Amino acid sequence: MNKVNINFSNNDEKEWELLLEEYNSLRSEALEKMERQYRIISLGVGGVGTLLAIAFQLQVYPLFLVLPLAIIASMILYDSERDAIMNIGEYVFNLEQEFLANSKVKGWETWLREGAKKGEFEKRKPYRHFDYASLTILFTLLIGCIIGIFSFSGEVKGFEILNSSLFRIIIALIYFLVGLCLFISLCREAR
Numbered sequence: 001m002n003k004v005n006i007n008f009s010n011n012d013e014k015e016w017e018l019l020l021e022e023y024n025s026l027r028s029e030a031l032e033k034m035e036r037q038y039r040i041i042s043l044g045v046g047g048v049g050t051l052l053a054i055a056f057q058l059q060v061y062p063l064f065l066v067l068p069l070a071i072i073a074s075m076i077l078y079d080s081e082r083d084a085i086m087n088i089g090e091y092v093f094n095l096e097q098e099f100l101a102n103s104k105v106k107g108w109e110t111w112l113r114e115g116a117k118k119g120e121f122e123k124r125k126p127y128r129h130f131d132y133a134s135l136t137i138l139f140t141l142l143i144g145c146i147i148g149i150f151s152f153s154g155e156v157k158g159f160e161i162l163n164s165s166l167f168r169i170i171i172a173l174i175y176f177l178v179g180l181c182l183f184i185s186l187c188r189e190a191r
Contacts, residue, residue, distance in 0.1 A: 015099070029088060033081045034085065036081050037081045040074055041137075044070070044074030044075075047070070048071055048141050052144050061148075061156055064149045065171065072142070074138055075138050075183070093107070132190060149168050
């Protein structure tokens with residue numbers, strides 16, 4: 001590998017030090033956000049899956065009504081971390097364009113975009129299969145909750161509205177439509 005020699009004036013050297021510090025900080029932030037994504041999915045799938053199994057096994061009807069909210073929140077939180085990672089990438093790309101414009105050195109984001117233009121690999125989406133799988137699992141758990149809402153045959157004492165068939169249909173339909181719209185939207189973003 002060839003070493004690139006760059007002659008700095010004092011001001012240029014300070015700019016490069018600042019740039020490297022900024023890059024390292026952003027890289028750490030991106031890695032933290034990726035870790036958060038995995039935790040969100042792990043807790044969302046593991047926690048909700050366990051509670052859903054308990055709800056079916058022990059016929060705890062109110063859990064079927066609350067768990068979809070946790071699932072939808074997990075999907076939104078996951079997406080917000082993914083968006084933040086993409087924003088970091090955009091910012092790093094702009095830094096590369098400004099500081100490496102007259103250099104033979106190519107930054108990571110520049111390299112990714114040039115490869116995407118040539119059709120060599122997908123643009124910044126190396127984890128899209130993980131995104132699809134995670135979102136599909138969460139959506140499947142949401143469908144399980146909806147099935148639980150319809151299949152519950154017991155009675156909830158003290159909350160008569162929860163025993164209404166019309167209430168069950170409306171709440172299940174709302175959860176399904178919100179979940180489906182969110183699922184489709186997030187899968188499109190993952191492309």
